[in-house]
Amino acid sequence: MSNGTGSGLRTLLDERRPGWSLPGVAYTDPALFGAEMRSVFGRGWLFVGPSSALPVGAVQSWTVGGESVLLSRTATGLHAHAGVCAHRGSRLVDDDGIAHRRRIVCPYHSWAYDLDGSLVGAPQMGPDFRPDRHGLVPLGVRDLAGLLFVSLDPGGLEPGAVTDEFEAMERDVTPHLAPYDLRSTRVAARNVYRVRANWKTILENNRECYHCRANHPEFCLTNFEYGTAGDPRSTPAYERAVREQRATWARQGLPTHTVDFPDGLPHRVARLPLKPGVITETLTGARCAPLLGRVGEQSGSVRVLCMPTMWVHVNCDYAMLTRVTPIDVATTDVEVTYLVAASGDYDVDAVTAVWSATSEQDWELSERNHLGQCSRAYRPGPLSPLTESSVGTFHDWYLSRLEAHAVA
Numbered sequence: 001m002s003n004g005t006g007s008g009l010r011t012l013l014d015e016r017r018p019g020w021s022l023p024g025v026a027y028t029d030p031a032l033f034g035a036e037m038r039s040v041f042g043r044g045w046l047f048v049g050p051s052s053a054l055p056v057g058a059v060q061s062w063t064v065g066g067e068s069v070l071l072s073r074t075a076t077g078l079h080a081h082a083g084v085c086a087h088r089g090s091r092l093v094d095d096d097g098i099a100h101r102r103r104i105v106c107p108y109h110s111w112a113y114d115l116d117g118s119l120v121g122a123p124q125m126g127p128d129f130r131p132d133r134h135g136l137v138p139l140g141v142r143d144l145a146g147l148l149f150v151s152l153d154p155g156g157l158e159p160g161a162v163t164d165e166f167e168a169m170e171r172d173v174t175p176h177l178a179p180y181d182l183r184s185t186r187v188a189a190r191n192v193y194r195v196r197a198n199w200k201t202i203l204e205n206n207r208e209c210y211h212c213r214a215n216h217p218e219f220c221l222t223n224f225e226y227g228t229a230g231d232p233r234s235t236p237a238y239e240r241a242v243r244e245q246r247a248t249w250a251r252q253g254l255p256t257h258t259v260d261f262p263d264g265l266p267h268r269v270a271r272l273p274l275k276p277g278v279i280t281e282t283l284t285g286a287r288c289a290p291l292l293g294r295v296g297e298q299s300g301s302v303r304v305l306c307m308p309t310m311w312v313h314v315n316c317d318y319a320m321l322t323r324v325t326p327i328d329v330a331t332t333d334v335e336v337t338y339l340v341a342a343s344g345d346y347d348v349d350a351v352t353a354v355w356s357a358t359s360e361q362d363w364e365l366s367e368r369n370h371l372g373q374c375s376r377a378y379r380p381g382p383l384s385p386l387t388e389s390s391v392g393t394f395h396d397w398y399l400s401r402l403e404a405h406a407v408a
């Protein structure tokens with residue numbers, strides 16, 4: 001496909017046809033994957049996980065875009081640093097996950113860092129050594145209504161375009177999420193999947209519901225197949241549900257409007273109706289956990305998307321958070337976390353039933369799609385103007401990041 005650094009990117013930019021799936025090189029070229037890690041994942045804001053899973057004294061490690069990120073919480077607040085030792089650069093933490101730590105100690109020569117990133121121990125460095133000059137490299141970190149985001153971009157630390165991008169998302173998303181009080185939740189379950197597909201194949205699948213009726217019986221029990229960005233299809237039953245449920249939400253003071261990738265930004269938020277008589281996304285439509293925050297049972301289902309790593313469904317009783325981590329051009333890890341209220345009984349099987357089934361169906365669809373995208377017979381195909389325009393929105397955003405990279 002590609003015969004050298006940059007040629008895959010050039011082929012993609014030259015051959016991409018709006019309204020069609022991407023040229024095959026987009027899904028197969030390792031050099032292009034490297035460019036994506038710098039230009040798409042190395043900029044902007046990446047969802048890391050729920051704030052409630054990171055108590056004081058804990059460190060969350062996440063490797064993304066070829067970079068190791070360490071998130072921590074101390075009595076003074078939230079911190080994020082590159083997981084690279086200030087001595088000779090060793091990776092500090094090997095595995096992704098969350099652990100309580102008193103210090104972050106480098107496995108190479110035992111330099112020790114406080115959770116706020118400052119160097120507190122460096123044996124045998126001589127009398128002139130100044131530990132205060134050798135802390136970890138800080139990264140931008142934010143808590144958006146209980147969702148943690150990090151920026152690998154140095155611009156994430158200072159006022160400017162990168163922080164403005166976060167603030168726009170925060171302004172649009174916070175009114176929808178705040179009533180659920182996601183900071184006061186606990187993790188009911190967490191599933192990690194290794195998917196043999198390019199990360200964009202997984203995002204594309206998420207951006208349309210063309211495939212839902214044929215592939216997601218559990219999802220379709222409670223959800224209409226409409227409501228994806230740019231999908232103009234509707235039925236009288238859907239229109240009625242939107243009208244009636246919006247009136248109910250408005251009476252409770254819940255926001256009812258949709259924000260759809262404004263000005264080319266990577267976020268979307270919408271409150272969607274569930275089918276009549278359905279309270280939440282479970283197999284029966286009945287509640288499976290205590291109500292979240294201050295919402296009632298008639299609050300619909302909030303959907304938040306932040307490209308390229310996150311989509312979230314927030315129901316009245318549980319939230320489902322999906323995080324996408326590219327591993328290589330043909331491999332992606334996906335973590336699905338379920339949050340419930342901090343106290344009260346819940347049925348974990350009921351909490352996870354719809355989204356473990358739906359997620360696993362999506363990974364299978366994505367893997368099969370990726371096999372075809374890697375075939376010599378693959379040619380870009382036309383997107384449905386009725387059901388797949390949001391796939392095109394994702395492509396536009398992705399390509400704008402790559403173009404900025406190519407220019408740079």
Ligand code: FES
Pocket residue numbers: 085086087088089090106107108109110111
């Ligand atoms: S590289 Fe970390 S202590 Fe030497």
Ligand SMILES: [Fe+2]
Pocket residue numbers: 205206211212216358362
């Ligand atoms: Fe799906």
